[in-house]
Every structure is written in structure tokens, then in C-alpha cells.
Amino acid sequence: MQTGKLPVLLFCSLVMLGCGQQKKNSDPERPNIVIIMADDMGYSDIGCYGGEIHTPNLDHLAAEGIRFTQFYNCARCCPTRASLMTGMYQHRVGLARNGQNLSQEVPTLAEVLQENGYSTGMAGKWHLSRTQAVRPASEQLKWMAHQVDYGPFAPPETYPSSRGFEEHWGVIWGVVNYFDPFSLVHNQEPITEVPADFYITDFITDKSVELIDRFSGKEKPFFLYVAHTAPHWPLHALPEDLERYQGAYEGGWEKLRTDRYSRQLEMGLLDTVHYLLPENSSGKTWAECEEKETEANHMEAHAAMVDRLDQGVGRIIRKLEEKGELDNTLILFLADNGASYERGYPPGFDRPGFTRDGTPIDYEPAEPGPETTWGYLGSAWASAANTPWRYWKKESFEGGIHTPLVVCWPGGLKGKEGTLNHGVGHVMDILPTCLQVAGIDYPDVFRGNQLSRPDGKSMIPLINGEVSATSDTLYWEHEGGRAIRIGNWKIAALEGGPWELFDLSKDRTEVHDLSGIYPERVSKMNAAWEEWAVQMGVLERE
Structure with a gap:
């Protein structure tokens, strides 16, 4: 049900919309909503959170919006995505573990917005459907290499196009070859061939821009979910992006961690009293590393992947500007968990052993990046990427559950430009926040089921400085x-x-x-x- 009421204290500047060149949709007080999610990105990877990686577009959003310093996720891919989509703890909606179906008894954010007059689109990684390998394992490897066809990648009724998204271009599974991805679909139709220059980060951006073009022509607001696979392993990067970081990490992970910490202090994100810098959680030292060049190459690939993602964010911003939609678009950028400690997984399940033409994939590459390599970041670099926290993806210490959150809404956050918010929030708060700014009540019934209220709470009081946390108590559990x-x-x-x-x-x-x-x-x-x-x-x- 649409209430038509907005949080007036914070968003009173909306009355100014339309006074300049910005285009108005049919209801200018209902903003467009764009959520951009990175995958396995470290807390300190992007420039506005202390990183050396070139991310001018995300830095621009931060300069024009709010950076949150105590925002939490659910430590892993599927759990965080489930919480984002439903406003619930992931356990309530079927995603206590990776690779399961999102509950059909609870609405997604897309379903609620669509029911209340929003156009809805998604580009990128879903990973909220049951992913099950075929047997024998040799056939699974062929399936992932597009050499055989075993039908739907998961139950089609669980795909994004069945959960409130009018359009979805992206992948159903969670791990993909960036140059020739498994489980790539348009809505429920498999995309069986890709061009020679295909790269999924660019594909996700291309489709996001196309959807903005399409939705901007309608007299109603839109919701766009941009779910990147980057920089999740494999470390697949384009040559021109890799070139930018050649030699950048020769100093090792300890130097990277202290350099990022110093920049965070300079930015005012941290202080030396409350944020002591722990040792690298891996226990590894650069001095004892015997493969320094190979290790540095892995971090270079990770950085190149984040860089390319940021380039895509820039294209989305420019398209919103071109279509006159930027002022009345609420943009949120976050990550699903901390940087990944993982390394050493062999081919199998969601990891192909060879490419479409049968070329073997090297799982211990000296120089990750190309399609014929399958590199992993590893625990030492992950700890550096998660500066200043301990640990990484999967764990419930701060390094696993902390994410950057950048919130930018040029026409709706006047006076908040370039600010830091030290309040405590959680990814499950995003759904209630989006519904509040859209003037929509959470439904009482969905598909005949009586609904309880979301676990999350609107972040509007947090943004207004009325509270220091959306919830006094937060819980985590994963594996x-x-x-x-x-x-x-x-x-x-x-x-x-x-x-x-x-x-x-x-x-x-x-x-x-x-x-x-x-x-x-x-x-x-x-x-x-x-x-x-x-x-x-x-x-x-x-």
C-alpha cells in the first residue's frame, strides 16, 4: 500500500526538484532507487575508504553523499543478498547457507516496489536460487564450459524475473568465468553465446545503462539492482586495467595495510585511540613470502577488477545525468561481505576445469587475469583489503561483516554532502528505508501468507541523527x-x-x-x- 508520505525533516529539499533541468517522473516525491553491490570487496579497497585503487566515481558519490562507518552485512554472499532483498535475517527466508532458494513466502524489495508502481530491473548476480551440480562430476565440468546443456540452472520460479524484476540480465549461480559465464540469462532464457570481447563487469554496466534508458521513458519511478560479480574470484581482469596496477603491490600486504590505515586516519574515518591496527589476521609476513612477484600479481588483478567496477559506476551516473534522473535518484553502494580469504579450491561444482573450447584452466597462475587462469586473493591480501578490521569473508568479526556504505541522493540529501555517519546499521535496514522514502507500507499479506514485520528498521532516523543505531541488538551466524x-x-x-x-x-x-x-x-x-x-x-x- 502506498502511503504517499515521506520523511519530511530530512527530505524537505525535494520541493526544489524540477526547478532546474532535471526531468521529473509522474510523482517527483517518489525517488528512483539504485542499489549497487560489490562482491567480496574489501572494506578499504575504494578510495573514499582509504584505498589506493582508482575509484573516482565512487569517491564522487561519497563526496556528494554520506559514508557510513558502522554498517554491517551477513558475512557471506547469499545470506547478505537474502537480507537485502527481504529486510529479514537470512535464516528466516531460507538462506542460512549458500546455494538455497529464497523463501517464496516473503516478498522481495522488487515485488513490493513493483506492486506499488515502480518499474523494476536487475543486472548481475542473483545467487538466491538452489544451485545443484549434475552427476557425474565430469558432466558438471562440461556444463560449466557450455559443452552440454542440462536445462534450467535452478528452479525458474526462483529466478529474479519471477521475484519482482521486470527485466533481469545476469547470472543465476554465484561463481562465473568473467569472459564466458555459466548460468547467464535474460529473464528465464539462457544466453548461450557471448561475443569474443565479453567481460561480465562491462555486461552488467551495459545492461544497467540500457535499463535506465528504458525506464526513464516511463512516467513512473524505477528500482535498479546492480549486482556485480567483481571482485569475487576468479581473478579475471582486462589487460588495460591490469597495466594500471603493475608494480603497485611489490611492498607486500603489511605495507598495504599500514598505508591504508594512514589514509583512513587522514580522512577522519578512524582515530588512533579507538581503532588500533591489529596484525595481519593471516599470520603471514611479506619477508617470509617466497613468491612475492606472484602474490603481488594477485593483488594487482583484484585492484584491476575493482577499478573496472568503478568505471561502470561512472557510466551509470552519467546516464542518470543524461536522462535528467540523477537529482531524484537514491543511490546506495555496498559490498556483500569482506574480502575473501579463500584460495586453493580445485575445479568442481561452480569452478570449471576448462574453457568452452577445451583449453585447460590454470588454478595456480603466476599471473592471474586471463580466462585460462583461476586465481584467488588469499588470506594475507584479504586481511590487508579489510583494513583496519580483523579477519575476512565468512567470519562474524568486523572484517567479515563490515561493509562500506555510500548513500547519495543529490535532490534528497541536501546538507549531507561529504559527511560521515558513525551510526550502526545493517543490510536488512535497506528494504525498510527504501519503502519509507517511496512512501510505501510493508504489506500485511503476501501470496496468501500473513507477514510479520521486517527485522530491519528504516535508516531515516539514523541519517537524521535521531538515533545512534537502527537496532540496539544485532545477531550473526554463518557456518x-x-x-x-x-x-x-x-x-x-x-x-x-x-x-x-x-x-x-x-x-x-x-x-x-x-x-x-x-x-x-x-x-x-x-x-x-x-x-x-x-x-x-x-x-x-x-
């Missing part, structure tokens, strides 16, 4: 990693490991474990986490 944050106190644990306790008001980077000093606090917080875990189906009630 045994777990955490709970209550106010500024947090406990976190690795899979099978003990709880560590941190006072985030004094120790944002989780350097000082206080569990031995305050065992009663740990016990109370553990009890709260276990109660939540029972509700989520993670634990059984005793």
Missing part, C-alpha cells in the same frame, strides 16, 4: 561463526572457538578480548544469542 552486538558490547567467535568479548566504544578493531574480565557479561550475551539462534533454527531448544 559456525557467530556474534551478537548489544549496544557497544560485542561477542564473536570463529567456528568451534570460544567467545571473545569487546567493548566497541573503546576498541572498534577488536584487539582486546575482555571475556576473561567480564565472564558474566559473556554468559548473558551468549544466552541472548542462543535464544535468537533457536528462533532462527540454528539451535534446537533443549
Whole structure:
């Protein structure tokens, strides 16, 4: 149901829309919404969060908008995407683990917006459908190399085009060859051939720009979800992007981490009192590294992939400007989890062993980048990419669950340009926020099912400075990693490991474990986490 009411205190500047050259849709107080998600990107990779990678377009959005310093995701690809799409903890909607179907009993953000008059489109990675390999394994490898056809890549009723998106150009599975991707579709139709110069990051940008062109011609607002695969492994990058970073990482991961930390301090993102810089979580040192050139080449490829993503963001911004839509478009940029520690996975399941023409793929490349290589970033570089936090993707420590969040809305965030917001938010807050700015109530019923309210809360009070957190208590669990944050106190644990306790008001980077000093606090917080875990189906009630 559309309420037609907007948060007036923050968005009073909307009354000025249309006074200049910007085009108006039929209801100028209902903004277009563009969500751009990076995949396995480190917290400090982009320039406006301390990175040396060339990201002028994301930096521009930050200069014109808000950077959040305490925004959380769900530590892994599918869980975060499920939470983004539904406003719920991922466990409630079928995605406690990767590779499952998103619940059909809860609406997606696209479905709610579409029902209330928005055009809806998506370009990129879905990864919210059950992905199941065929047998034997040799046939799965052929399927991924486009040498055989085993039909739909997942249940078609779970594809984006069945979950509220009028148009979807992208991939259903989570891992792809960037030059010839498996599970590439237009809506429910497989795209079986790609041109020789195909590169999926550019494809996602191309289709995003096309959708803006198409939707801008309609007399209603639009929602566009741009879900990049970059910079998730494999480390596939274009030669011209690789060239820009040649030699950039010869100093190693320790130097990268301290350099980024210094820039974060200069930017005011951090301070030296509350954000001590922990050692690299991998325990590896550059001095002891025996393959320095090869390792540096891997980080160069990662940087090149982020660079190309940013180039695409620039094209999207320019298209919005060209169509007169930029002022009334709310843009959010974030990542699904921290940089990936993963390395060493052999061919199988979602990793091809050879290309379409049968050329073998090298899984231990000295120079990753081309289609015939399959490189991984690895834990040491991941720890540097996640500066200043500990750990990485999958874990419930800050390095796994922290994401940059840039929010830009030129016509709706007047006076907020270039600001930092230190409030606490979560990816599940994005759905309620988008609905509030669109003047839409969350539905009571969906497909005959009575709905409970989303777990997430609108970020408007956080943006207005009325609250310091959207929720007083946040919970995490993924593959045994777990955490709970209550106010500024947090406990976190690795899979099978003990709880560590941190006072985030004094120790944002989780350097000082206080569990031995305050065992009663740990016990109370553990009890709260276990109660939540029972509700989520993670634990059984005793």
C-alpha cells in the first residue's frame, strides 16, 4: 500500500526538484532507487575508504553523499543478498547457507516496489536460487564450459524475473568465468553465446545503462539492482586495467595495510585511540613470502577488477545525468561481505576445469587475469583489503561483516554532502528505508501468507541523527561463526572457538578480548544469542 508520505525533516529539499533541468517522473516525491553491490570487496579497497585503487566515481558519490562507518552485512554472499532483498535475517527466508532458494513466502524489495508502481530491473548476480551440480562430476565440468546443456540452472520460479524484476540480465549461480559465464540469462532464457570481447563487469554496466534508458521513458519511478560479480574470484581482469596496477603491490600486504590505515586516519574515518591496527589476521609476513612477484600479481588483478567496477559506476551516473534522473535518484553502494580469504579450491561444482573450447584452466597462475587462469586473493591480501578490521569473508568479526556504505541522493540529501555517519546499521535496514522514502507500507499479506514485520528498521532516523543505531541488538551466524552486538558490547567467535568479548566504544578493531574480565557479561550475551539462534533454527531448544 502506498502511503504517499515521506520523511519530511530530512527530505524537505525535494520541493526544489524540477526547478532546474532535471526531468521529473509522474510523482517527483517518489525517488528512483539504485542499489549497487560489490562482491567480496574489501572494506578499504575504494578510495573514499582509504584505498589506493582508482575509484573516482565512487569517491564522487561519497563526496556528494554520506559514508557510513558502522554498517554491517551477513558475512557471506547469499545470506547478505537474502537480507537485502527481504529486510529479514537470512535464516528466516531460507538462506542460512549458500546455494538455497529464497523463501517464496516473503516478498522481495522488487515485488513490493513493483506492486506499488515502480518499474523494476536487475543486472548481475542473483545467487538466491538452489544451485545443484549434475552427476557425474565430469558432466558438471562440461556444463560449466557450455559443452552440454542440462536445462534450467535452478528452479525458474526462483529466478529474479519471477521475484519482482521486470527485466533481469545476469547470472543465476554465484561463481562465473568473467569472459564466458555459466548460468547467464535474460529473464528465464539462457544466453548461450557471448561475443569474443565479453567481460561480465562491462555486461552488467551495459545492461544497467540500457535499463535506465528504458525506464526513464516511463512516467513512473524505477528500482535498479546492480549486482556485480567483481571482485569475487576468479581473478579475471582486462589487460588495460591490469597495466594500471603493475608494480603497485611489490611492498607486500603489511605495507598495504599500514598505508591504508594512514589514509583512513587522514580522512577522519578512524582515530588512533579507538581503532588500533591489529596484525595481519593471516599470520603471514611479506619477508617470509617466497613468491612475492606472484602474490603481488594477485593483488594487482583484484585492484584491476575493482577499478573496472568503478568505471561502470561512472557510466551509470552519467546516464542518470543524461536522462535528467540523477537529482531524484537514491543511490546506495555496498559490498556483500569482506574480502575473501579463500584460495586453493580445485575445479568442481561452480569452478570449471576448462574453457568452452577445451583449453585447460590454470588454478595456480603466476599471473592471474586471463580466462585460462583461476586465481584467488588469499588470506594475507584479504586481511590487508579489510583494513583496519580483523579477519575476512565468512567470519562474524568486523572484517567479515563490515561493509562500506555510500548513500547519495543529490535532490534528497541536501546538507549531507561529504559527511560521515558513525551510526550502526545493517543490510536488512535497506528494504525498510527504501519503502519509507517511496512512501510505501510493508504489506500485511503476501501470496496468501500473513507477514510479520521486517527485522530491519528504516535508516531515516539514523541519517537524521535521531538515533545512534537502527537496532540496539544485532545477531550473526554463518557456518559456525557467530556474534551478537548489544549496544557497544560485542561477542564473536570463529567456528568451534570460544567467545571473545569487546567493548566497541573503546576498541572498534577488536584487539582486546575482555571475556576473561567480564565472564558474566559473556554468559548473558551468549544466552541472548542462543535464544535468537533457536528462533532462527540454528539451535534446537533443549
